[in-house]
Amino acid sequence: MSLTEAGPVIQARALNLTFQTGDGPVHALKDIDLTIEKGEFVSFIGPSGCGKTTFLRVMADLETPTSGSITINGTSPEEARRARAYGYVFQAAGLYPWRTIGGNIRLPLEIMGLGKVEQAERTARVLDLVELSGFEKKFPWQLSGGMQQRASIARALAFDADILLMDEPFGALDEIVRDRLNEQLLALWARTEKTIGFVTHSIPEAVYLSTKIVVMSPRPGRIADIIESPLPKERPLDIRDSPEFIEIAHRVREGLRAGHGDDV
Amino acid sequence: MRGGLAILVVLAGFWLLWMAAVPPMNMKWEVSQAQRAGAEVVLPEGNIRDASALWLTLRNPGLIPGTYVQEKPRLPAPAQVFAELWDTTVGKRLSSKRSLVYHAWITLEATLLGFALGTGLGILLAVGIVHNRVMDASFMPWAIASQTIPILAIAPMIIVVMNSVGITGLVPKAIISAYLSFFPVVVGMVKGLRSPGLMQLDLLKTYSASGWQTFWKLRLPAALPYLFPSLKVGIAASLVGAIVGELPTGAVAGLGARLLAGSYYGQTVQIWSALFGAAIVAAALVGIIGIAQNMTLRRMGFGR
Structure with missing residues (x-):
């Protein structure tokens, strides 16, 4: 444990990934260099096709890079996946309709082979974390879209991994629900001190949540800019009206525009 | 209302x-x-x-009134058929050879055994087809081809072949039933087992779940809503198979025997009442599966 805490949590060096498609090769990731330290909240932002989701999937061992190296806690992504080093939240909640909310959260715990008592204890704890206590016995269709997404976050948290990878988890939700979930996510991050990788296409969301913003650009997918946020860890919603916030948002927008080149 | x-x-x-x-x-x-x-x-x-x-x-x-009460009409009147149905079910002892309930029970035994065999075989084949590319490529065409052969042509061969190795009675009929009923189960289960999306499979991969866990916790429950409609088709096909299986056996007992005996002796009323008996049995069987479907899917949270 002390060994992994010493080094960076995620380290990518000269990472490339090319998909072979019917229309020829697609360079999804090009020369990605990135280091993520423990406890950071890193957002990946960029237009569709910039490889942000692909990069997250590489970290999760759901895609295999073509060249370059990447380590998670000092090991390969596959070893990290087998060691259940991360929780993953997908774009859609993807709850199993035949399982209750509690049953969905217990799914990874059953697979890990935990005992019933610990399953119940962890389920109760993560439901409390996402403010869904009392909904354990409900089926997914009985919950709103925002509540379903919170349940899927609880499912990823139940894992109790130090890394949380989130792929546009709030993309399908409306602005009001999204604000609230952003606030909750920050509170949760502060409480659990997890390392979070977060894919989004919303500039305010990226700036509001992150300690580090990775701006990406498409064709080929590459990193256009890495912005270390000077915002304090404590962030009320109205921080979004502060000059610092607007300045970072501006820099993100500049990065996105530069990356786009002549496409727009 | x-x-x-x-x-x-x-x-x-x-x-x-x-x-x-x-x-x-x-x-x-x-x-x-x-x-x-x-x-x-x-x-x-x-x-x-x-x-x-x-x-x-x-x-x-x-002369029209007379056409409704003939003893051996070409087309019996509704009243004649239902009178015969009543007479051969309620009016006879269950053990009597003239009781339609006795004959229906003989057919039902073969139907249920064949349905169980066919469903079991269908599910096993579907699991194999979904998990094994070779099976997918090699079994599916045979399964489809098997259903294009007229059952009336293959049923006597099954009976004769099994008879020659000393197996008679219930089992050959059940095998014909299974032959008809496994196919809808295979088709439904293959579709059901393949229904989980890439995201749900990826999710289990991030849990580092084993193939067995993926099957048990994702594929199988996801397949159940697809299985039940297949079972409804399958059990109706099973009944048809059992009846067809009774035709070449020399019409000893069963609904098929009643149909055949009726046609030998021009007893159209008997033929029609046997047909109605078969339809009632089929409706009841499909209804029972429907109830099982509702109960299961509601418990699984699909019910709404």
Whole structure:
């Protein structure tokens, strides 16, 4: 444990990934260099096709890079996946309709082979974390879209991994629900001190949540800019009206525009 | 309430159609009987064989009542069929060879055994097809081909082959049932087992779940809503298989035997009551699976 805490949590060096498609090769990731330290909240932002989701999937061992190296806690992504080093939240909640909310959260715990008592204890704890206590016995269709997404976050948290990878988890939700979930996510991050990788296409969301913003650009997918946020860890919603916030948002927008080149 | 009314209207329509079809179907025999008895009948010029049934019916309206009560009608009247149904179910001891319940039970045994065999085989094949590319490529064409062979052609061969190795009675019939019922189960289960999306499979991969866990916790429950409609088709096909399997055995017992014996002796009332018996059994079986479906899916949270 002390060994992994010493080094960076995620380290990518000269990472490339090319998909072979019917229309020829697609360079999804090009020369990605990135280091993520423990406890950071890193957002990946960029237009569709910039490889942000692909990069997250590489970290999760759901895609295999073509060249370059990447380590998670000092090991390969596959070893990290087998060691259940991360929780993953997908774009859609993807709850199993035949399982209750509690049953969905217990799914990874059953697979890990935990005992019933610990399953119940962890389920109760993560439901409390996402403010869904009392909904354990409900089926997914009985919950709103925002509540379903919170349940899927609880499912990823139940894992109790130090890394949380989130792929546009709030993309399908409306602005009001999204604000609230952003606030909750920050509170949760502060409480659990997890390392979070977060894919989004919303500039305010990226700036509001992150300690580090990775701006990406498409064709080929590459990193256009890495912005270390000077915002304090404590962030009320109205921080979004502060000059610092607007300045970072501006820099993100500049990065996105530069990356786009002549496409727009 | 309105649904009930609609059903009654459809039933009344069927009943009217049936009632209207009886006189022309049975009129020729009625006319020739009346002629033999010396009664006055209107005949076309030339031979009675050349007269159309409809023409005879319209010209001899007085003979119409008789067409509903013939002993061996071409088309029995509804009342005759239901009287026979009543007589051979409620009116006879269950152990009697003349009881339709006795014959239905013989057929039902073969149906249920065949359905169990077919469903088991179908599920196993589907699991193999989904998990093994070789099986997918090699089994599916055979499964499809098996259903294009007329069951009437293959049933006697199954009976004869099994008879030659000393297996008779229930098992050969059940095998014909299974032959018909495994296919819808294979098709439904393959579709169901493949229904989980990439995201749900990826999710289990991030949990580092084993293949067995993926099957048990994701594929199998996801397949259940697809399985039940297949079971409904399968059990109806099983019943058809069992009846067909009874035809070449020399018509000893079972609904198929009743059909065959009825056709040997021109007992159309018996044929029709056996047909209705088979339809009632099929409806009951499909209904039972429907209830199981509702209970299971509601417990699984699909019910809404």
